[in-house]
Amino acid sequence: MGAYDCDVLVIGGGIVGLSTAYAVTRAAPGTSVVVLEKEPGPARHQTGRNSGVIHSGIYYRPGSLKAEFAVRGAAEMVKFCTEHGLPHEVTGKLIVATERAELPRLHALVQRGRQHGIPVRELGPAQIAEFEPDVRGVGAIHVGTTGVCDFGAVAAHLARLAEDAGASVRYGAEVRVVGRRGAVVAVRTADGTVVRARALVNCAGLHSDRVARLAGDDPEVRIVPFRGEYYALAPTAAARVRGLVYPVPDPAFPFLGVHLTRGVDGEVHVGPNAVPALAREGYAWRTVRPAELAATVAFPGTWRLARRHWRYGAAEAQRSLSKAAFTAAVRRLLPGVAEDDLIPAPSGVRAQAVLRDGTLADDFLFAGSPRMVHVLNAPSPAATASLPIGREVARRVLAELR
Template sequence: MAAGGGQKARGTRASRIARAGFTRAGFDCDVLVIGGGIVGLSTAYALTRAAPGTRVVVLEKEPGPARHQTGRNSGVIHSGIYYRPGSLKARYATAGSAETAKFCAEHGIAHRISGKLIVATRRDELPRLHALVQRGRENGIPVRELGPAQISEYEPRVRGLAAIRVSTTGVCDFTAVARRLAEAAGAAGASVRYGAEVTAVDRRAWGVAVRTAAGETVRARALVNCAGLYADRVALLAGDDPGMRIVPFRGKYYELARPELVRGLVYPVPDPAFPFLGVHLTRSVDGSVHVGPNAVPAAAREGYTWSAVRPAELAATLAWPGSWRIAARHWRYGAGELRRSLSKHAFATAVRRLLPAVTDADLRPAAAGVRAQAVLRDGTLVDDFLIRRAPRTVHVLNAPSPAATASLPIGREVAGRALAVLAEDEGNVVRAGAP
């Protein structure tokens, strides 16, 4: 009797394994990641490290990685000083800044930890500057308070009433970081496919099937949405109401014709009512100095110029109630940003608050960027990372700055949630095979 019971138990276990193996074999991959920006590639990288053998596919519509938000920013490794203690931004940025520098050093990627100044140029900014000092200390970030003379020691051409120096801020080449993440994930078995635009998502109880514009179908046990500027669209394709929409904001940049005017990174005191840091000066790893960005609504999700208009995307933005509520609430701020976007003189005037020596002629046009800003129906600008779970799916719906800095810890977080989906799936298979 005992022998018979053991044989039955072994038979049941074998059937469970067979069921699990058959289920896995019926898919092209275990985890399908949509989006080949730095967050999507970091997620793929984290999956291959946390669970070797997990079959991972990344679909990216562009011919290469990091073609949008990742590759169109000022390249700053943020310290985390701005972010509310305990928030995902604060946690990910403080961990990510050190990890990003280490990753760059290990993989020979250009980077520099130069520190930055946050400068108050008006008396009404002093209380906000002091609040940043406190916030930095709460987040465990070394902060030094400076007077006017001490500002000149770090930045001889910068003028201000007071400043704080954040020594852990730096710069790097985030496109190179994304490329290396893709290479490392690929070397570990992941498949990163470029030129693969997702047009349909069919999610069923058994898994997820995604169709691309080329007609390819990829079947997966779990889906991760890291589509950035199109994150809400992918969520809707999957049948989920994300409760937000991406409203694109274009950021205009200039390059400083006289880069010797700035040694490192110089920022204004940000307005806490907005998730934008204001026009700042950034000495990049190649020695050039970027000035910007400002923030104005774009007429396309990839609207890097004024002439870039996609009527369907613009109509969708205007149809979202939150867009109109932003406009009603912040029209004064928006008018100033619009003026600076249209007028180089107005832009230069804003820069001269920090760097009086700058002339209009010192500003040379540089490539613009577009920020994927998640906006709620009531007009709230989502300020923190927004990661939501749905059946067989993990949606990264808002990954604002400092997403590039924090990409390694974010990737681990998202990968962990995707692996939890797989674990639940395997548990269901075992339960289904139970006598």
């Protein structure tokens, strides 16, 4: 290949990066692709640390990339899992209003779902019991296209499919330096290996803004990490939950609130609670990386976000520090649950892009520069939407090659 080791170099082996590699091999057979992932295997961060929900797309603003890709991606994800024998189930879910003040927002979701062509059924209190006998609310909607799967298994299978098509997926390859010279993009990994490519795709998730800056681009956003804290229900309590139960979300935030999720393994997860993480991979309060924390604190958008939403953040912090407060939030949906029913479960960290004015980036966010494509904001429902996102990123990077 002369001056190049590959045509397309993808940084990041989560579900979006691997979907992109797979999409490139499908759209342009013969294009050489290398994926660099710093961990020893795929999907070790956002992809492998979520509740596994295949989102319907009902929450997302019409015309947004989230709405377009989630609605399309949910159907594609179910089809992909079916065709490749990956564990999944279309369960449907309830979105439950626990007080009358939430009913207008619930009705707005009904209208939004119908705009997207999603099957939505409105339920009264008695009808809620038909789906979830132990859940209480003043009203609800049933969303028929929501399901669950194992996104880690999906990502691993995408890696295998990409490799079968000729791509190279390299683990334990942390990118330290990114440079451009003429028509060559080159990266150097932690062990000194240099990989030269005709074009680069940044799917680094929690580190996407940092990789963009390494490449000499100004992403104009900063990744502010939010830890999502989960519990699992003890078996006796888990028997009270049949499927997926969500509260009515606050439209001011991209977080969906504490919800109940029965996964493909039969375990019921409760959460997540969303609190600022003290490191980009800060899966516990005790995980602190001073340089990363200092960079987050120094970013003006962090303080503007905190000033604007401190009441919401204080409530989340209280639930993080107090199991009793977390239990009280769960009881809004499932009154019979007790503190002893909640068993600590692994946390996740959301890579949330924040603008300098403190605005949370609400949609998927892509940026480009010559021979580079950066995926700067791809939180939930990115796993659901990963197949169409991968095709979109592949389209962009192949255009750079042309």
